[in-house]
Amino acid sequence: MTNTIPASRFLTQMRARAPLVQCITNYVAMNIAANVMLAAGASPAMVHAPEEAGEFAGIAGALTINIGTLSTQWIAGMEAAAKAANAAGKPWALDPVAHYATGFRRDATRSLMGLKPAIIRANASEIIALAGGTGAGKGVDSGDSVEFAEQSAILLARQHRAVVAVTGEVDFVTDGLRSAHIHGGSALMPKITALGCSLTCLVGAFVAVRPDAPFDATIAALATFAAAGTEAAKLAEGPGSFQWRFLDALAALDPAALDATVTTA
Numbered sequence: 001m002t003n004t005i006p007a008s009r010f011l012t013q014m015r016a017r018a019p020l021v022q023c024i025t026n027y028v029a030m031n032i033a034a035n036v037m038l039a040a041g042a043s044p045a046m047v048h049a050p051e052e053a054g055e056f057a058g059i060a061g062a063l064t065i066n067i068g069t070l071s072t073q074w075i076a077g078m079e080a081a082a083k084a085a086n087a088a089g090k091p092w093a094l095d096p097v098a099h100y101a102t103g104f105r106r107d108a109t110r111s112l113m114g115l116k117p118a119i120i121r122a123n124a125s126e127i128i129a130l131a132g133g134t135g136a137g138k139g140v141d142s143g144d145s146v147e148f149a150e151q152s153a154i155l156l157a158r159q160h161r162a163v164v165a166v167t168g169e170v171d172f173v174t175d176g177l178r179s180a181h182i183h184g185g186s187a188l189m190p191k192i193t194a195l196g197c198s199l200t201c202l203v204g205a206f207v208a209v210r211p212d213a214p215f216d217a218t219i220a221a222l223a224t225f226a227a228a229g230t231e232a233a234k235l236a237e238g239p240g241s242f243q244w245r246f247l248d249a250l251a252a253l254d255p256a257a258l259d260a261t262v263t264t265a
């Protein structure tokens with residue numbers, strides 16, 4: 001493994017600091033994302049109103065923005081928060097849920113991309129479309145393999161000088177120069193709504209602690225999900241028991257389990 005900083009060390013650091021993360025996420029994700037953050041050891045705050053989102057971004061260690069259930073009011077909050085995070089030198093992560101589905105989402109995503117996210121985390125169909133290609137996504141669900149999205153991810157990372165994370169059966173992370181694959185997890189994960197949205201929030205927690213290393217921090221967040229997903233799947237009987245077992249696995253996770261999930265190139 002050529003990682004300068006092992007993922008296990010990032011999880012230990014993140015838990016020790018329990019960073020405050022401003023998560024602007026969708027109505028579907030808010031509850032599970034907050035519980036995922038608490039189980040993993042971070043401190044989430046779901047603050048999105050335009051009247052306060054910018055002020056809060058100055059207090060939080062990092063910001064995450066997810067466009068899953070969009071409205072004009074929410075866009076105003078997102079843009080205020082992203083601008084304030086940039087002004088305060090805090091990193092922020094974008095989750096462009098189904099951005100290809102409507103003109104409203106496309107426009108919002110274009111303007112958010114202009115506000116320089118440090119990290120973009122999405123499924124394969126979303127990454128392909130963000131790079132100008134045509135994927136097989138259906139609403140919020142991916143219809144493409146991660147492998148098919150890898151070149152799009154590299155292109156996006158170079159164009160936007162961002163870390164790009166594509167999730168699916170095997171995850172791919174790139175900063176345009178380096179790349180990594182993260183193995184593990186479970187086929188039950190896409191059967192539970194908003195786990196990807198929750199992962200974007202967790203990326204925020206890791207990058208809040210190591211804003212100097214967004215590539216490694218993103219890998220560590222994805223490795224945390226992969227290791228906890230593998231563990232939860234061992235005794236799960238279906239999506240329902242997987243969901244609570246996943247929270248328990250996140251809380252009990254041994255950081256040493258992360259490193260075996262990551263291969264770098």
Ligand SMILES: Nc1ncnc2c1ncn2[C@@H]1O[C@H](COP(=O)(O)OP(=O)(O)OP(=O)(O)O)[C@@H](O)[C@H]1O
Pocket residue numbers: 097122123124140141142167168169170171184185186187188189190192193194195196197198199222225226229
């Ligand atoms: N077939 C699979 N096998 C193993 N892990 C998977 C599989 N599909 C997804 N995952 C894992 O599930 C998590 C969420 O990724 P996914 O790509 O499903 O996000 P998403 O499509 O944005 O989800 P959502 O929009 O519902 O929040 C990631 O940790 C990913 O590695």
Ligand SMILES: Cc1ncsc1CCO
Pocket residue numbers: 026028029068069097140193194197
């Ligand atoms: C189901 C759903 N619809 C809008 S956002 C969301 C959560 C998964 O992306």
Ligand SMILES: [Mg+2]
Pocket residue numbers: 095097122123140196197
């Ligand atoms: Mg998603």
